[in-house]
Amino acid sequence: MASEVVQDNSGGDERPQISNSAAANVAEEVEELKLLQDAVYALPTHAVKDFFSLGACARCIFRLFGLCQKISSFPSLPTATMNAMLEKNVLGRDRDDNCSGSAERKDSGSQQLSSQTFVLEHAVCRICLGILDYVYHDEKEILVKKDSAYEFAKIVAESVKQEHPQIDSFSLEVSLPPVVMDNEQVVRSFMRKKYGSEHWFLQKTLTDCISIKDALKLSILDTLEKLLGTKSNLSTFRIRLTYETSEESRRKPDNEEIDGCKRRKTNMLYTADEKQASETSGSKNFAEHENKQYECTEGFAKDLEGHGSDYLKFQLEKESQPFGLVFLCYRCPIYIGGRYLKYSRNVSQTCWMIEDERMGEASVEEIIGGSILPLCQGDGYKFHAAGREDIDVRMLGTGRPFLVEIQNAHQVPSEELIKEMEMKINSQENKLVGVKNLKILDNKGWALMREGEAEKQKQYAALVWISRPFNDDDSKTLSSLQEMQILQKTPIRVLHRRSPLEREKVIHWMKVEKIAGSCQYFLLHLCTQAGTYIKEFVHGDLGRTHPSIGSILGCRAEILQLDVTDVKMDCF
Ligand SMILES: [Zn+2]
Structure with a gap:
């Protein structure tokens, strides 16, 4: 469908001519275009005229009359051709009406309509303010106008490709200023009031008439898929088109009263997350606004009888400048999780600085994050782990669950890439840190890890020294203690x-493991509830932990080395 369509100006027949396409496709497309023209021709002329004289763009008219789906099959159809189709509807029908003396409803004076009527008084559509005409100010404040959905989609695709040459899928988001939503309400209310009893209007279903936002998405989605060579779905890769009011209107105070209708706050630039948060927290205000808006449109509807479309014009007067458009594409955070092992007693879990001096020779966070980040080509990373061990405690055995959150990854890791990451970390020469079970997690991974953290059990191996020889009875005493409660300050x-x-x-x-040839040292294996301070459980912390190994054995006890050997958690 992306073939070139140019308007034929050579004769009276206004059917567009199609070029540069395979013959079969051409025939098919000509047929479809004919169907579209017929559909446009069948639109209620008096209503089309109303919207034309109001200053609505062709795509808004198609949208309001339920032809959006049909139009979206012709992304290359230029605005001029659409205008010509509508023109033919009005002028052609008038001629027919004059000949046949049809009694169909017409606005007075419509017989004098000439094609000059269709030169819009306003630079932009009064309803969508240029959005569906692909008119906008770019980031350099330069006015841009694209002639077709295809041309507009091309600009979007190019800007995406510049930043992210390779994407596997995408989802398209459109954010519009509140004034656009206000306009839509006003227009819908107008249509209900004015045409509510007419046959064509009653036949329309709600889904026929789609919003400006949906119309914009629909018009470019297929082309975007083709140009980007991938499908649109609920992807973590977002293409976001944000339309913003002009600088001038942004400087206006918040919630300014205009025509008795409250404007919503428009002078803030939100990130997607902030916007969502503010919409949630401000839902009451939003509801209030909606009610107010409803009252306004209701009042407006009552006035319609007297004022007609002039009143609608007045209602739509609020904005008449094309919006600024910001393209943004970004990857939602990717989570890569697994378990880490720490073989060194001189590596902290996270980067640990005291007065500009690094504690330890490295950190688990930097070793893992620093290895994963370049492979994902992300902007940054955050490291989260299920609990932590001291810098001088090794993490062995099953390892400790962790996850790394990669921001705006330009490369979504494949299975192979994940394996490559694991290899890269595990084959580092200094062997400070290792990983296992590395995999991509969804955004619930973090909550899962936090949940499991509180319930988990942990196993340790501690090298203990006591102030007297360790005997078999001591060993039996310790092994016999099960589910022992202790108090720790x-x-x-x-x-x-x-x-x-x-x-x-x-x-x-x-459990006790004796060390051959040594009577005052032994290895203590123990399993404890999460959050137990093991070092203190061994030496007693001057009585602040009770009972302790020291108090149980009735002597001084010191811990020399500690390893975590298992973190029992279902996740990762
Ligand atoms: Zn429009």
Whole structure:
């Protein structure tokens, strides 16, 4: 359908001529175009005239009369051809009417209509303000006008390709200033009031008449898919077209009263997330506005009898300048999760600086994030983990669940790329950190990890020293303790950053592994509730943790080394 369509000016027949297309397609397209012309010709002339004289663009008229779907099959159809079709409807019908003496309803003086009537008084459509005529101010404030949906889609596709040469799919979002929605309400109300009892209007279904936003999307979606070589769906890659009112109207105070109707706040540039948040939090105001708007249109409808389309014109007077248009394309965050292993006692989980001095030689966050980010070609990353271990504690065994959030990835990782990431991290020469089970997660991954974190059990291996020889009875004592409750006051070593609290924790079980040739050292394997301070459980923290290994064995106990050997969580 993307073939060139040019208007034939050579004779009286206004049927557009089609070129540069395969013969079969041409025949098919000519047939479809004929059907479209017939549909346009069948539109109620008096109503088309009303909208023409109002200053509505051809695409708005097609939209309001339910021809949007048909028009969208001709993305290359130039605006002039559409105008010509509508012109033929009005002028042709008038001629017919004059000949046959038809009694069909007409506005007075319509017989004198000439094609000059169709030169719009206003630079832009009074309803969509140029959106469906593809008129807008670009980011350099230069006025741009594209002649067809195809030409407009081309601009969008080019700007997408510049930033993201390769995308696997996309979703198209359109954001319009409130004044456009206001205009739509006014026009719909006008149509209901003026044509509500007419046969053609009663036959129309609600879905026939689509909004400006949907009409814009519909007009360019197929072409965008072709030009970008991919499908549109609920993709994490977003193409966002944001129409904004001119600088002048942005400087107007918020909620200014115009014609007794409140304007919605338009002077803020939102990111998609902020906008959603503000729409949610401000839903009451929005509802109030809608009610107010309803009252306005109701009042307006009552006045219609007296004022007719002049009143509609007045209602649509609020904006008459084309909007600024901002193209934005971005990838929603991608989440890559798995479990990490930390083999070093000198690597912190996240980058840890004290007075400009780095603690430890590296961080898990930087090693993993720094390896994944370039492969996804993202703008940045955030690292989240299910709990943390101290810098001098190794993370072994099953590893600890983590996820990395990649912002605006230009490359969506494939299965192979994920494997490549895993290899890259695991084959680093210094062997400080490793990963396993690396995979792409959906946006619920983060919540899943946080949920599991509170319930999880953790297993440790601790190298313990006691102040007297360790004997078999000690070993039996420790192994016999199961589901033991302990009380822990916030450890002295973290009191400077944690509030002083007393927490009840559970030691699920303990096992002792003797170290050959040593009587005061042993390896303690233990499984505890999440959040237990293990170092304090061993030495007692000056009595702040009770009972402790020291208090149970009745001697001094010190912890020399600690490894996390398992983090029991279902996720990752
Ligand atoms: Zn329009």
